[in-house]
Amino acid sequence: MRATSRAGVPGLRWWIAGLIFLATIINFVNRLTISVLAPVITTDLHLTATQFAGVANAFLIAYTISQGLSGKLYDRIGTKRGFTVSVTVWSLASMAHIFARGLFSLDCFRFVLGLGEAGNWPGAAKVIAQWFPVRQRALGMGIFNSGTSIGSVVATPLIVWMQLRFGWQATFLVLGAAGFVWLALWLSLYEVPERHPRLTPAEYALIREGRPTEPQKPVPLATILRRREAWAIAIARFFADPVWWLYITWLPLYLYKTHGFSLQQIGMFAWLPFVAADAGSLGGGWLSGFLIARGWSVDRARKAVILGGMLCMGTGMLAARAASAAAALAFIAVVLFGFQSWINNVQTLPSDYFP
Numbered sequence: 001m002r003a004t005s006r007a008g009v010p011g012l013r014w015w016i017a018g019l020i021f022l023a024t025i026i027n028f029v030n031r032l033t034i035s036v037l038a039p040v041i042t043t044d045l046h047l048t049a050t051q052f053a054g055v056a057n058a059f060l061i062a063y064t065i066s067q068g069l070s071g072k073l074y075d076r077i078g079t080k081r082g083f084t085v086s087v088t089v090w091s092l093a094s095m096a097h098i099f100a101r102g103l104f105s106l107d108c109f110r111f112v113l114g115l116g117e118a119g120n121w122p123g124a125a126k127v128i129a130q131w132f133p134v135r136q137r138a139l140g141m142g143i144f145n146s147g148t149s150i151g152s153v154v155a156t157p158l159i160v161w162m163q164l165r166f167g168w169q170a171t172f173l174v175l176g177a178a179g180f181v182w183l184a185l186w187l188s189l190y191e192v193p194e195r196h197p198r199l200t201p202a203e204y205a206l207i208r209e210g211r212p213t214e215p216q217k218p219v220p221l222a223t224i225l226r227r228r229e230a231w232a233i234a235i236a237r238f239f240a241d242p243v244w245w246l247y248i249t250w251l252p253l254y255l256y257k258t259h260g261f262s263l264q265q266i267g268m269f270a271w272l273p274f275v276a277a278d279a280g281s282l283g284g285g286w287l288s289g290f291l292i293a294r295g296w297s298v299d300r301a302r303k304a305v306i307l308g309g310m311l312c313m314g315t316g317m318l319a320a321r322a323a324s325a326a327a328a329l330a331f332i333a334v335v336l337f338g339f340q341s342w343i344n345n346v347q348t349l350p351s352d353y354f355p
Contacts, residue, residue, distance in 0.1 A: 024147025062114030090116030142285020160267030284341025312338020
């Protein structure tokens with residue numbers, strides 16, 4: 001049972017998705033700062049390409065560890081406090097990059113950043129599952145997940161402009177502080193549907209559509225590990241996620257070293273493939289919802305979009321052999337379109353299988 005104490009806001013779930021979308025943009029802008037500024041930072045800190053790869057790996061190791069831990073944290077303390085912890089950690093870690101003086105300190109700051117930033121995804125998936133009916137869940141995931149692509153589009157020209165005007169240390173400081181601005185909005189505006197004072201009864205009924213009437217007990221980890229669906233999702237992510245990480249980590253440095261791009265040219269062109277990624281995220285979420293509305297089963301609709309995205313990712317082989325920067329960026333755009341349509345539906349599967 002729930003009660004509203006103030007006038008309801010029509011379509012509140014879309015505002016909640018927008019809030020998560022904004023967090024995801026900030027998350028990705030902070031993540032990409034080091035990749036966009038790799039030509040400058042590797043020169044200033046005298047890092048080789050191998051050492052920069054180690055810096056990227058420090059983030060990824062922490063990110064991998066934190067994915068599972070963050071999910072348990074959000075289950076234990078709830079989405080409101082869980083996001084507060086995650087955003088605080090990643091914002092402080094991003095701001096701390098101003099103290100980097102060499103490889104070791106940069107590795108440490110990237111590791112802590114990875115611990116904080118990983119929480120955005122299990123937290124966002126949980127918020128969408130709480131706030132959206134099953135038939136709209138993939139679209140809700142698409143909205144927040146498009147923040148990765150929009151963040152990538154915004155990040156490159158914004159970071160380059162800030163670097164040219166203020167330097168790379170100030171860039172990390174300002175972008176890290178943006179997380180605390182979002183946190184103020186989050187703490188003042190967010191609650192779960194059962195306790196949100198501005199959620200209308202009609203929208204609450206829509207959110208509850210197709211859900212069990214009785215509260216569901218958490219599924220034990222041992223039970224999850226016995227389900228082939230869980231292993232299928234984990235294996236799929238293991239093999240496909242590196243596609244995304246390859247381009248968000250190395251694209252600016254690839255354009256700089258292979259095609260001779262200046263920092264200004266990176267700011268002008270490196271964001272283009274991420275526009276296609278954004279279209280894939282929203283399009284993949286919309287398409288699976290459309291197919292479900294046309295009578296397809298949830299499982300069949302999700303897997304049809306997943307298969308299409310997988311086929312698009314195969315064009316990465318053409319990007320590797322592209323003779324010009326324009327051709328490479330075009331092929332990479334197709335890859336990222338496919339990946340985002342793929343990941344948007346794969347990330348929705350756990351809430352389908354384990355409601």
